[in-house]
Amino acid sequence: MDIDLVTIGTELLLGFTVDTNSAFMGQVLGEAGVRVARRTSVRDDPAEIRAAIREALARSRFVITTGGLGPTRDDMTKKVVAELFDAPLEFQAAIWDELVAKWARFGRKISESNRCQAEVPRGATVLANNRGTAPGLWLAGAPGEVVMLPGVPSEMKGLLREEVVPRLRTRASGVAISSRVLRTTGIPESTLAERLAEVEDGLAPLTLAYLPGIEGVDLRLTAWDMTSEQSGPLFDRAAAGIRAVTGDHCYGTGDDDLAAVLLERLRAAGLTLAVAESCTGGMIGERVTHVAGSSDVFLGGVIAYANELKTGLIGVNPETVAAHGSVSAAVVTEMVAGVALRTGADVAVAVTGVAGPGGGSDDKPIGTVWFGFSIRGAVDAIKVGFPGTRADIRGRASQFALHGLWRRASGV
Amino acid sequence: MDIDLVTIGTELLLGFTVDTNSAFMGQVLGEAGVRVARRTSVRDDPAEIRAAIREALARSRFVITTGGLGPTRDDMTKKVVAELFDAPLEFQAAIWDELVAKWARFGRKISESNRCQAEVPRGATVLANNRGTAPGLWLAGAPGEVVMLPGVPSEMKGLLREEVVPRLRTRASGVAISSRVLRTTGIPESTLAERLAEVEDGLAPLTLAYLPGIEGVDLRLTAWDMTSEQSGPLFDRAAAGIRAVTGDHCYGTGDDDLAAVLLERLRAAGLTLAVAESCTGGMIGERVTHVAGSSDVFLGGVIAYANELKTGLIGVNPETVAAHGSVSAAVVTEMVAGVALRTGADVAVAVTGVAGPGGGSDDKPIGTVWFGFSIRGAVDAIKVGFPGTRADIRGRASQFALHGLWRRASGV
Numbered sequence: 001m002d003i004d005l006v007t008i009g010t011e012l013l014l015g016f017t018v019d020t021n022s023a024f025m026g027q028v029l030g031e032a033g034v035r036v037a038r039r040t041s042v043r044d045d046p047a048e049i050r051a052a053i054r055e056a057l058a059r060s061r062f063v064i065t066t067g068g069l070g071p072t073r074d075d076m077t078k079k080v081v082a083e084l085f086d087a088p089l090e091f092q093a094a095i096w097d098e099l100v101a102k103w104a105r106f107g108r109k110i111s112e113s114n115r116c117q118a119e120v121p122r123g124a125t126v127l128a129n130n131r132g133t134a135p136g137l138w139l140a141g142a143p144g145e146v147v148m149l150p151g152v153p154s155e156m157k158g159l160l161r162e163e164v165v166p167r168l169r170t171r172a173s174g175v176a177i178s179s180r181v182l183r184t185t186g187i188p189e190s191t192l193a194e195r196l197a198e199v200e201d202g203l204a205p206l207t208l209a210y211l212p213g214i215e216g217v218d219l220r221l222t223a224w225d226m227t228s229e230q231s232g233p234l235f236d237r238a239a240a241g242i243r244a245v246t247g248d249h250c251y252g253t254g255d256d257d258l259a260a261v262l263l264e265r266l267r268a269a270g271l272t273l274a275v276a277e278s279c280t281g282g283m284i285g286e287r288v289t290h291v292a293g294s295s296d297v298f299l300g301g302v303i304a305y306a307n308e309l310k311t312g313l314i315g316v317n318p319e320t321v322a323a324h325g326s327v328s329a330a331v332v333t334e335m336v337a338g339v340a341l342r343t344g345a346d347v348a349v350a351v352t353g354v355a356g357p358g359g360g361s362d363d364k365p366i367g368t369v370w371f372g373f374s375i376r377g378a379v380d381a382i383k384v385g386f387p388g389t390r391a392d393i394r395g396r397a398s399q400f401a402l403h404g405l406w407r408r409a410s411g412v
Numbered sequence: 413m414d415i416d417l418v419t420i421g422t423e424l425l426l427g428f429t430v431d432t433n434s435a436f437m438g439q440v441l442g443e444a445g446v447r448v449a450r451r452t453s454v455r456d457d458p459a460e461i462r463a464a465i466r467e468a469l470a471r472s473r474f475v476i477t478t479g480g481l482g483p484t485r486d487d488m489t490k491k492v493v494a495e496l497f498d499a500p501l502e503f504q505a506a507i508w509d510e511l512v513a514k515w516a517r518f519g520r521k522i523s524e525s526n527r528c529q530a531e532v533p534r535g536a537t538v539l540a541n542n543r544g545t546a547p548g549l550w551l552a553g554a555p556g557e558v559v560m561l562p563g564v565p566s567e568m569k570g571l572l573r574e575e576v577v578p579r580l581r582t583r584a585s586g587v588a589i590s591s592r593v594l595r596t597t598g599i600p601e602s603t604l605a606e607r608l609a610e611v612e613d614g615l616a617p618l619t620l621a622y623l624p625g626i627e628g629v630d631l632r633l634t635a636w637d638m639t640s641e642q643s644g645p646l647f648d649r650a651a652a653g654i655r656a657v658t659g660d661h662c663y664g665t666g667d668d669d670l671a672a673v674l675l676e677r678l679r680a681a682g683l684t685l686a687v688a689e690s691c692t693g694g695m696i697g698e699r700v701t702h703v704a705g706s707s708d709v710f711l712g713g714v715i716a717y718a719n720e721l722k723t724g725l726i727g728v729n730p731e732t733v734a735a736h737g738s739v740s741a742a743v744v745t746e747m748v749a750g751v752a753l754r755t756g757a758d759v760a761v762a763v764t765g766v767a768g769p770g771g772g773s774d775d776k777p778i779g780t781v782w783f784g785f786s787i788r789g790a791v792d793a794i795k796v797g798f799p800g801t802r803a804d805i806r807g808r809a810s811q812f813a814l815h816g817l818w819r820r821a822s823g824v
Contacts, residue, residue, distance in 0.1 A: 012434075012435075012451070013438050013447075013448045013449075013450075013451060014438050014439070014442050014448075015435040015436060015437065015438025015439035015440075015441075015442065015448075016435075016439070016591075016621075016632070017435065018431075018432055018435040019430075019431055019434060020430055022424075022427065022431060022453075023424075023427040023428075023429065023430040024427060025427065026424075026425050026426050026427025027426070027427035027428070028427075029427075030427065035425075036425045036426075036427075037425075037455075037460075038425075038452065038453065038454055038460065038464070039424070039425060039452070039453040040450065040451070040452050040453075041434075041450065041451040042450055043449075048449075048450065052450070055467075179428075209428075220428070275694075275715065277694070277697070278712075280698075280701075281694075281697045281698055281700065281701025281702070281706075281710075281712075282687075282689070282693075282695065282696065282697025282698040282700075282701065282715065283694065283698045283701075284694065285689070285693045285694025285697075285698075285715040285717070286693055286695045286697075286698045288693065288694075289691075289692075289693025289694065289695075289715075289717060289806075290693070290802075290803065290806070292769050292770070292802055293770065294693075294717075295718070298693075298717055298718075299718040299720065299721055300690075300693075300714065300715040300717035300718055300721040300725075301714075301715050301721075302712065302713075302714055302715070302725065303687065303694065303697040303701075303712040303713050303714070303715065304712050305697070305701060305707060305710055305711060305712035306710075306711040306712055306755075308711065308755075308756070309711055309712040309713075309755055312754065312755070313712075313714065313725065313754065313755070342724065342725065343718075343720075343721055343724070343725070344720070356704070357704050358704070358705065390702075390704055391702065394702070
């Protein structure tokens, strides 16, 4: 089943708003077996909206629109579609009563100018919007079908998932585009591609895409136009093949967050965690505490940005700093041992490096980062050179620290 | 001057890629006086690409495309456009030599399959791409004009700014859509709107948009179809009016980052900074150290997530925690005094609160956050209730801490 999307809003064309709705809609519809054949964005202008919807109906007979459903003068999608379908707008008292009640719940009185929100093209199905005021509308007739959704992302997403997809699924053939993602870190994209060459040869009919980012390379397997019964075993076999090659560089699937995966492993082993951060400046702590419920594992630690804090707060010997410099195996070892000792944590990581853009030297160029790991008192240190900007280097260093902890905490 | 955008890529319609290019293009073109009349996205299918570009040319006579310029079978934009313009593709040795040299710089040998990247529709202007391999192409003829840009964001952006906009600017009328943003924090959108009602009445012909986010409300003033000579004085007068109402809730303009603005103020006053973070878990340190050159102001601090670290690392009295709980004026006061003392920082902030989703109680509901500020030894504490999710509460608390430091460091 092919459909057209029409997204409506002057802000979209001016570039004041990034269109994140469309990607979400493409994914959710694709999973339901519906293919987006074309996407058109037009400004809040009735002639433009009319032309775009009419052309889309001529192509696909089925159109989903977003935007232009609010109470202001700019919002004219409903009026235009009603005209296209020759369906007069009718005031529905039940919708108005619900709008009045919604406003009252927020302690406000609705103004009469909102009455247009209770008008519905004759024959349209009203899709209840639990996250906002403007309901979705589904109109079928001679020109085809148009589903009108609000442009506010949370409202659009709710209506699409709860009201639109279930109705479409019954019409779709059961085959769909589906995908599965494996998350890796610590292997550059080109190396990963070389190592996976043999696995890739045997993946058909699945396809494999490499999605590199600061935190590593995600591997997306895609099944094209299959039922879930067909794609499921193919995904399982392909994932096993990839995992056999990537080993513990593969830390999860889908949206798995490395900090959350690490916390689970430490929690299962009954281990507590502390950090000593110099060049990452709090980023590792931030990522760990972003995860709800981290407090049973994570104790905290020290942001030892200035050298005086490395010595003052976690007991690094000033002579070590003087002899080796703050970006060194000796200092990072004392940092991690110090923070483990002073916090009593079972597991700890320390990071010190040159994030740039200043501070690089011939023997410690920008991107040089030392890591110290302490796992129940067993300490090791490792040096890595990261490419990229200051933000890249800090992001990559945080990821490396979390990954290093996760690997080392395996089977402890 | 009106143009059409056509973005090409199956990944865009499947939702595997969020289309950030379009917003960038809308903004940059708008500033150059060019209006995007419509945007169309199609998949990598020659018939679809041909139809979309032909329709766009019929509407606007001028079309910019992105995507479909690479060396693979999927990349067919150039071929389709060449056919539409009846302009045969011609191999250009100069482009090929440049491609060979580019690959050699990366230590690789180019394969013959890339020869198609050196083919150019007869009569097209070649736009040099310094960030990638596929050059941009500009073709003018009977059907109108088409500018073909690669889909890779960094390459598209470079070509648009350096090659396309300068050529378009000479044709545009000199009037443009331009905007100026004032950044505020600490006033809810509705309150801000009430306070600014009178200012808003006098803004015409400028318009004002409220852009609320976790970090505060950005106020965007927009001038429609004016020269910069016309809009400049209007912006200045409007900004002064808004600043008079928002006072020190307005901390910057455009892309100004509050952490960077704070660092500038502390640097100018010769003050050093330390943090003691509980519920924000390192987020304040992360934001401060994200700014290049922060090390002359920021010393570091403590992530005092567990109570034992509040007592152990910065000397909070265990009896204070027992008597008042860790989310209290008494504890946050001892935290900020302790971190200032142990780091020797001139200025410090401490944060302790209930970020949720667990841990709330009747007298300390989720969102309750205590802040302690120490400015050259003068300590104060303040309690705030933040709405939203765990991520919202942590983000808002970090912003409040930075803003509180910035206000208090004024004139010190």
